[in-house]
Amino acid sequence: MKILVPVKRVVDYNVKVRVKPDQSGVDIANVKMSMNPFCEIAVEEAVRLKEKGLASEIVAVSAGVAQCQETLRNAMAIGADRGILIESDAELQPLAVAKLLKAVVEREQPRLVILGKQAIDDDANQTGQMLAALLGWGQATFASKVELTADTVTVTREVDGGLETVALKLPAIVTTDLRLNEPRYATLPNIMKAKKKPLDTVKPADLGVDVTPRLTTLKVEEPPKRQGGVKVPDVATLIEKLKNEAKVI
Amino acid sequence: MSSYHAPTKEYRLLLETVAPIAELAKLPHFSEATTDTVYAILEESAKFAHEVLDPLNATGDRSGARFDAAQHAVTTPEGFRAAYEAYREMGGAALPVPTEFGGLGMPRTVVTLTDEMMHSANLSFGLMPLLTQGAIEALLLAGSDELKATYVAKMASGEWGGTMNLTEPQAGSDLALVKARAEPQPDGSYRIFGTKIFITFGEHDFTENIVHLVLARLPDAPEGVKGISLFVVPKFLVQPDGSLGARNDVQCVSIEHKLGIHASPTCVMQYGDAGGAVGFVVGEVNRGLEYMFVMMNLARFGVGLQGVALAERAYQHAVAYARERVQSRDVGAPKNPSVPIIRHPDVRRMLLRMRAQTEAARALAMATACALDLAQAHPDAEVRRAQQAFAELMIPIHKGWATEMAQDVTYQGVQVHGGMGFIEETGAAQYYRDARITTIYEGTTAIQANDLIGRKMAREGGVTANALIGTMRAFVTELAPSTHPHLIVAARRLREGIDAAERAVAFNLAHFNQDIRACFAGSVPMVKLFGIVCGGWQLARVGLAAERRLAAGDPDREFLEAKLATLRFYVDTMLPEAIAAADVVVNGAEGTMALAESAF
Numbered sequence: 001m002k003i004l005v006p007v008k009r010v011v012d013y014n015v016k017v018r019v020k021p022d023q024s025g026v027d028i029a030n031v032k033m034s035m036n037p038f039c040e041i042a043v044e045e046a047v048r049l050k051e052k053g054l055a056s057e058i059v060a061v062s063a064g065v066a067q068c069q070e071t072l073r074n075a076m077a078i079g080a081d082r083g084i085l086i087e088s089d090a091e092l093q094p095l096a097v098a099k100l101l102k103a104v105v106e107r108e109q110p111r112l113v114i115l116g117k118q119a120i121d122d123d124a125n126q127t128g129q130m131l132a133a134l135l136g137w138g139q140a141t142f143a144s145k146v147e148l149t150a151d152t153v154t155v156t157r158e159v160d161g162g163l164e165t166v167a168l169k170l171p172a173i174v175t176t177d178l179r180l181n182e183p184r185y186a187t188l189p190n191i192m193k194a195k196k197k198p199l200d201t202v203k204p205a206d207l208g209v210d211v212t213p214r215l216t217t218l219k220v221e222e223p224p225k226r227q228g229g230v231k232v233p234d235v236a237t238l239i240e241k242l243k244n245e246a247k248v249i
Numbered sequence: 250m251s252s253y254h255a256p257t258k259e260y261r262l263l264l265e266t267v268a269p270i271a272e273l274a275k276l277p278h279f280s281e282a283t284t285d286t287v288y289a290i291l292e293e294s295a296k297f298a299h300e301v302l303d304p305l306n307a308t309g310d311r312s313g314a315r316f317d318a319a320q321h322a323v324t325t326p327e328g329f330r331a332a333y334e335a336y337r338e339m340g341g342a343a344l345p346v347p348t349e350f351g352g353l354g355m356p357r358t359v360v361t362l363t364d365e366m367m368h369s370a371n372l373s374f375g376l377m378p379l380l381t382q383g384a385i386e387a388l389l390l391a392g393s394d395e396l397k398a399t400y401v402a403k404m405a406s407g408e409w410g411g412t413m414n415l416t417e418p419q420a421g422s423d424l425a426l427v428k429a430r431a432e433p434q435p436d437g438s439y440r441i442f443g444t445k446i447f448i449t450f451g452e453h454d455f456t457e458n459i460v461h462l463v464l465a466r467l468p469d470a471p472e473g474v475k476g477i478s479l480f481v482v483p484k485f486l487v488q489p490d491g492s493l494g495a496r497n498d499v500q501c502v503s504i505e506h507k508l509g510i511h512a513s514p515t516c517v518m519q520y521g522d523a524g525g526a527v528g529f530v531v532g533e534v535n536r537g538l539e540y541m542f543v544m545m546n547l548a549r550f551g552v553g554l555q556g557v558a559l560a561e562r563a564y565q566h567a568v569a570y571a572r573e574r575v576q577s578r579d580v581g582a583p584k585n586p587s588v589p590i591i592r593h594p595d596v597r598r599m600l601l602r603m604r605a606q607t608e609a610a611r612a613l614a615m616a617t618a619c620a621l622d623l624a625q626a627h628p629d630a631e632v633r634r635a636q637q638a639f640a641e642l643m644i645p646i647h648k649g650w651a652t653e654m655a656q657d658v659t660y661q662g663v664q665v666h667g668g669m670g671f672i673e674e675t676g677a678a679q680y681y682r683d684a685r686i687t688t689i690y691e692g693t694t695a696i697q698a699n700d701l702i703g704r705k706m707a708r709e710g711g712v713t714a715n716a717l718i719g720t721m722r723a724f725v726t727e728l729a730p731s732t733h734p735h736l737i738v739a740a741r742r743l744r745e746g747i748d749a750a751e752r753a754v755a756f757n758l759a760h761f762n763q764d765i766r767a768c769f770a771g772s773v774p775m776v777k778l779f780g781i782v783c784g785g786w787q788l789a790r791v792g793l794a795a796e797r798r799l800a801a802g803d804p805d806r807e808f809l810e811a812k813l814a815t816l817r818f819y820v821d822t823m824l825p826e827a828i829a830a831a832d833v834v835v836n837g838a839e840g841t842m843a844l845a846e847s848a849f
Binding site: 014029030032034070073074077185186187188189191192194195 | 254257258281283285286288289290292293296297299335338339340341343344353804805807808
């Protein structure tokens with residue numbers, strides 16, 4: 001069984017981003033970039049399925065600038081067999097990415113696509129769902145456990161009220177939550193081997209996809225600065241403040 | 250408590266300037282070390298240092314390694330064993346080992362950076378891989394094919410650890426006094442007897458076997474340094490099929506209570522109490538010290554790097570605190586509310602003193618590492634010879650200066666924290682305590698200084714030292730046309746520093762034969778002088794590259810401008826210390842020896 005794992009290159013989680021002076025977005029020039037942590041979990045899950053003998057090939061795919069090659073090499077160092085870069089300097093919104101991925105799915109014919117549930121830059125949480133809709137496949141989002149057979153996948157999902165278990169017929173889409181697994185460190189020999197694994201580059205036009213943004217960003221602002229707290233003398237005052245000042249109870 | 254983030258951007262800049270990795274990767278020997286592979290290795294190692302090693306540093310310091318006298322067993326602090334297992338799985342131990350012995354064959358230039366991260370995050374942990382690297386080096390240098398086949402691959406995979414057993418109670422810096430005995434056996438092996446002290450990771454719970462390299466004397470060996478041989482003594486004997494056999498007659502009999510590096514067990518090792526530990530000679534008999542000294546170059550380089558690593562860690566810790574701690578008003582705006590202490594000029598001076606010295610020492614370490622790689626792998630024999638000579642001159646300077654510099658930097662790190670710095674919970678004190686050993690082990694600063702003024706300068710008539718002075722003068726000429734104000738000052742200050750170095754070398758060469766005490770009296774100041782001047786030279790190389798990038802429109806202005814500003818601080822405040830040190834070299838001997846011994 002072939003598994004497709006889309007991976008996104010994002011600002012590293014340790015970086016404190018700054019809003020650009022013109023409020024058009026955050027400044028990502030000269031900051032450290034790495035693989036989206038949820039995508040790392042997706043790669044790890046695919047590799048574990050392969051190690052269990054349930055998958056035969058893992059294809060990592062990324063859409064974005066040429067430097068996304070580093071992200072793909074990283075996925076291959078963790079255990080993906082090959083990579084596909086859909087190279088574009090344009091802004092790629094979730095719908096465009098989902099369309100690009102649909103075209104790759106049609107070419108590659110995987111039985112399972114595992115994606116991160118969201119990327120830590122835009123936190124959109126849309127691509128997996130859109131891809132499922134475009135393909136007409138079943139989707140199991142926010143997975144905390146994945147059990148795969150030849151024809152089905154049973155997924156435990158983290159939902160607001162607790163855990164929900166769903167069974168899907170393949171082919172299907174799974175998106176990963178934080179607790180699905182703990183990604184391994186790429187071993188140094190595998191980092192060196194990853195360089196020799198195949199990496200193909202295509203352009204959105206080769207896939208027949210129009211990636212023009214459908215949404216316009218009006219303004220990006222810093223979140224409001226946190227105000228200093230106050231000490232309250234007793235519980236009664238606390239309740240009073242929560243009722244009348246914060247108006248939360 | 251701050252957490253450690255490896256300065257990988259800084260590393261990349263060094264790999265593009267003073268230690269050009271792209272050039273090394275052109276050599277067939279290092280063809281795997283392409284820039285993208287190296288950067289990927291650095292990023293993964295940085296993640297490992299941040300997520301696995303750093304969180305164990307303070308807890309390891311508090312609990313320390315523990316010794317069970319009944320079982321002769323050492324338990325490392327909680328979490329260390331699992332961290333080592335993760336390190337082993339990652340393939341960390343294999344990085345510098347040649348591919349034919351199961352390693353990854355990465356150049357020293359790369360290993361220098363991965364080692365720095367490991368030592369920054371957790372110095373106690375880092376000692377075990379460092380010592381194992383040294384033991385592998387010694388086996389590769391002089392061991393028979395059989396010894397290499399038996400031990401090296403298992404050590405490169407991290408399955409077995411390695412140790413270096415040199416010191417005895419009466420033989421510290423002076424190894425001529427080694428007394429451990431080796432008695433030849435009919436089967437060609439030896440029985441080893443004696444006590445070794447200060448054995449780092451002599452016993453531990455990381456690996457199933459420990460490969461001890463031990464200095465000992467044969468019964469008929471000549472007196473002194475020419476009668477010492479090197480032996481392999483495994484904790485468990487290795488059977489012909491590679492599996493582990495009988496427990497050897499070597500025991501850890503206690504571990505030391507120390508000022509720092511608490512999580513690293515420093516062992517007293519007892520050999521031969523039950524009939525003799527089985528040992529195998531490495532190379533030829535009576536040449537042990539000679540092999541050890543070749544190996545020791547790398548160990549000394551590694552300890553110098555620990556100085557850089559702790560300085561970096563202390564700097565990051567101090568900056569984090571200085572940004573957060575609000576205390577007193579800005580002297581320039583006294584009507585405004587209190588400010589984070591990073592706003593105060595003297596805190597700035599301390600932080601910049603920490604940062605500038607750290608960056609200079611790192612750049613010098615990287616230039617030295619690159620020279621070691623070229624000395625090993627360059628196709629041209631003349632280049633190999635020149636690079637080897639440069640590296641050998643640099644190693645005592647780097648070890649001596651970077652570790653002494655780390656005392657200053659970790660001291661400033663405590664000082665930035667004020668009273669909180671004196672409180673262990675804050676964390677700054679640990680770096681200060683951990684740093685203290687680095688000027689002592691693998692040869693004290695004075696031993697480095699003796700090596701520098703004797704073997705590396707006077708005995709070869711100053712050829713390499715004067716060649717270095719010529720190289721630095723040529724660089725200053727290259728710097729001269731620059732119109733950037735910081736580079737103009739750097740060129741002038743460096744020229745003064747190089748002049749001072751030249752005066753000191755001339756003094757050393759002129760007096761070494763007639764008045765050797767005068768030379769030795771100024772040997773440690775000589776290390777400081779060369780450390781500061783050579784560090785400044787490397788920092789200026791980086792600064793010049795930064796200016797060229799800025800002029801070419803590189804958008805990363807903040808980072809590059811910081812290189813020039815740091816250089817400016819360094820040349821203005823550190824170079825004068827070098828010039829003063831030269832004065833001590835030339836004029837300080839009479840005063841140093843003036844007081845009669847009986848008057849102390």
